[in-house]
Amino acid sequence: MRVAGLGFRAAATAASLADALRRAGGGADLLATAEEKAGQPAIRDLAAGLGLEVRAVGAADLAAQEVRTRSDRVAARFGTGSVAEAAALAAAGPGARLLGPRVISGDGLATAAIAIGRTT
Numbered sequence: 001m002r003v004a005g006l007g008f009r010a011a012a013t014a015a016s017l018a019d020a021l022r023r024a025g026g027g028a029d030l031l032a033t034a035e036e037k038a039g040q041p042a043i044r045d046l047a048a049g050l051g052l053e054v055r056a057v058g059a060a061d062l063a064a065q066e067v068r069t070r071s072d073r074v075a076a077r078f079g080t081g082s083v084a085e086a087a088a089l090a091a092a093g094p095g096a097r098l099l100g101p102r103v104i105s106g107d108g109l110a111t112a113a114i115a116i117g118r119t120t
Helices: 014-024 041-050 059-063 072-078 083-092
Strands: 002-008 030-034 054-057 110-116
Touching: 002 014, 002 041, 002 083, 014 041, 014 110, 030 041, 030 083, 041 054, 054 083, 059 072, 059 083, 072 083, 083 110
Parallel strands: 002 030, 030 054
Antiparallel strands: 002 110
């Protein structure tokens, strides 16, 4: 199971998220993001276009993940250095691993990271 974790600013569009996902390697079976972002139009539009589910990850699960990158702004708001990395790992389940650190969309509005796991 390949899970794409996505972090994004309010101004991000589905195209921003798609670009970040493509830069991260694409090929996801599931999208994941912070609970408070899961209902945003950009991620819902991307999910609909790809025919994928969006998994909302709670704050405690985000904070429990060991991530590779750190944004102080993101850490202050979400309790993790990278929403994209933490959401991917949490949604991929125990023993999941990141394929690499998060990547940033060309417009700077979205990040994506891919985790490989056995569970959903």
